[in-house]
Amino acid sequence: MNATITGWGNCTPPAVLTNDDLASVIETTDEWITSRSGIKERRISHVANSDMATLAGKRAIAAAGLEPTDIDYIIMATCTADRQIPSSACYVQAKIGAVNAAAADINAGCTGFIYGLSMAHGLLATGQAERILLIGSEKISSYLDLEERSTAVLFGDGAGAVVVEKTDEDEGIRAMTLGSDGTAAGTLTATGAGTEFIGSDARLAIVMDGAEIFRNAVIKMGETVLHVADEAGWPLDDIDLVVPHQANVRIIDAVRRRIKVDEDKVFINIEKYGNTSAATIPIAITEAVEQGRIQPGANLVFTAFGAGTTWGATAFKWGPRVEPIETIGDELPPLETTALEMIESKQEAIHGWAK
Numbered sequence: 001m002n003a004t005i006t007g008w009g010n011c012t013p014p015a016v017l018t019n020d021d022l023a024s025v026i027e028t029t030d031e032w033i034t035s036r037s038g039i040k041e042r043r044i045s046h047v048a049n050s051d052m053a054t055l056a057g058k059r060a061i062a063a064a065g066l067e068p069t070d071i072d073y074i075i076m077a078t079c080t081a082d083r084q085i086p087s088s089a090c091y092v093q094a095k096i097g098a099v100n101a102a103a104a105d106i107n108a109g110c111t112g113f114i115y116g117l118s119m120a121h122g123l124l125a126t127g128q129a130e131r132i133l134l135i136g137s138e139k140i141s142s143y144l145d146l147e148e149r150s151t152a153v154l155f156g157d158g159a160g161a162v163v164v165e166k167t168d169e170d171e172g173i174r175a176m177t178l179g180s181d182g183t184a185a186g187t188l189t190a191t192g193a194g195t196e197f198i199g200s201d202a203r204l205a206i207v208m209d210g211a212e213i214f215r216n217a218v219i220k221m222g223e224t225v226l227h228v229a230d231e232a233g234w235p236l237d238d239i240d241l242v243v244p245h246q247a248n249v250r251i252i253d254a255v256r257r258r259i260k261v262d263e264d265k266v267f268i269n270i271e272k273y274g275n276t277s278a279a280t281i282p283i284a285i286t287e288a289v290e291q292g293r294i295q296p297g298a299n300l301v302f303t304a305f306g307a308g309t310t311w312g313a314t315a316f317k318w319g320p321r322v323e324p325i326e327t328i329g330d331e332l333p334p335l336e337t338t339a340l341e342m343i344e345s346k347q348e349a350i351h352g353w354a355k
């Protein structure tokens with residue numbers, strides 16, 4: 001049995017927050033952000049995380065030629081759930097009408113999609129599910145504190161989804177590796193959210209040791225790519241496209257140099273979206289298919305590193321189809337505000353801050 005991707009879809013919310021927008025409210029510059037991270041702009045969601053996830057999920061189900069009632073398991077990788085209780089996957093289950101599906105969230109930080117793919121593989125292999133909707137979706141803008149400028153400029157909102165199904169064909173997951181190091185949890189964490197903070201006046205913010213995260217991300221993403229390529233029996237020249245987690249273009253570049261693959265074999269879209277955590281890889285997969293960067297039978301490697309800390313990679317052989325079977329006309333509700341207004345009013349409401 002193989003586990004393969006049969007549908008793919010994105011929801012990248014329309015409100016764009018540029019580096020210049022950020023520079024108009026905090027002490028930063030387009031030059032600093034671009035040269036340190038490769039990010040030019042990011043999206044800010046005007047809807048709930050589960051609404052983005054729902055639209056990405058519907059698009060993926062249509063691309064697979066399925067109905068929501070065909071889905072028997074929804075896994076939503078997120079660290080920015082609408083609420084702690086219930087899971088956002090259950091909101092998605094209701095919003096898409098997946099009445100035959102089990103539903104649960106997982107949180108493995110930015111590695112969430114790879115962890116979800118591993119779980120989907122296990123569920124299919126043990127016969128516990130047949131058609132899984134795996135979503136990576138984040139509304140990280142809700143956690144950002146503009147006064148933490150080293151993180152406020154790096155993240156953005158968005159969702160990507162895939163349908164994972166069983167197949168007897170020679171395609172799908174070829175190798176998988178996962179790891180974690182909870183002793184390094186403090187190097188990337190959100191303060192102010194979670195039971196630990198109930199009743200405390202801790203600020204809501206993402207805080208991190210940027211240099212340490214950078215160093216470990218390069219090491220672990222590089223190691224895991226080499227590991228799964230080896231386990232899949234692929235010489236590095238046989239990899240058609242690496243789809244890495246999009247945290248920093250300099251991290252991606254350093255990984256690329258370590259694993260010695262050409263620039264044109266690495267997918268990068270961080271300039272448009274920033275770091276959307278668990279959503280970066282499914283968003284990138286969908287864009288890579290739409291742009292013709294993933295061809296039938298392509299040998300792909302997905303790799304990520306994130307909060308936990310966690311890391312992982314998958315060697316994946318794409319199937320014969322790069323066109324969606326169906327598409328849908330659904331869109332998010334219209335925007336009634338700008339990205340800058342949204343983050344300013346959130347900052348003011350949470351932190352009593354006005355520029």
Ligand SMILES: CC(C)(COP(=O)(O)OP(=O)(O)OC[C@H]1O[C@@H](n2cnc3c(N)ncnc32)[C@H](O)[C@@H]1OP(=O)(O)O)[C@@H](O)C(=O)NCCC(=O)NCCS
Nearest residue numbers: 028029032036110149150153210211213214247248305306
């Ligand atoms: C955060 C990161 C971009 C910083 O880049 P860097 O090249 O290490 O930056 P440096 O540490 O050299 O520069 C820090 C300086 O820039 C300043 N700075 C921080 N944020 C800034 C901003 N938004 N605008 C302008 N200056 C900023 C700091 O105050 C510091 O100034 P100082 O040297 O006067 O103290 C980088 O460490 C990084 O990307 N780390 C990984 C982050 C990540 O990927 N996290 C998610 C993983 S899933």
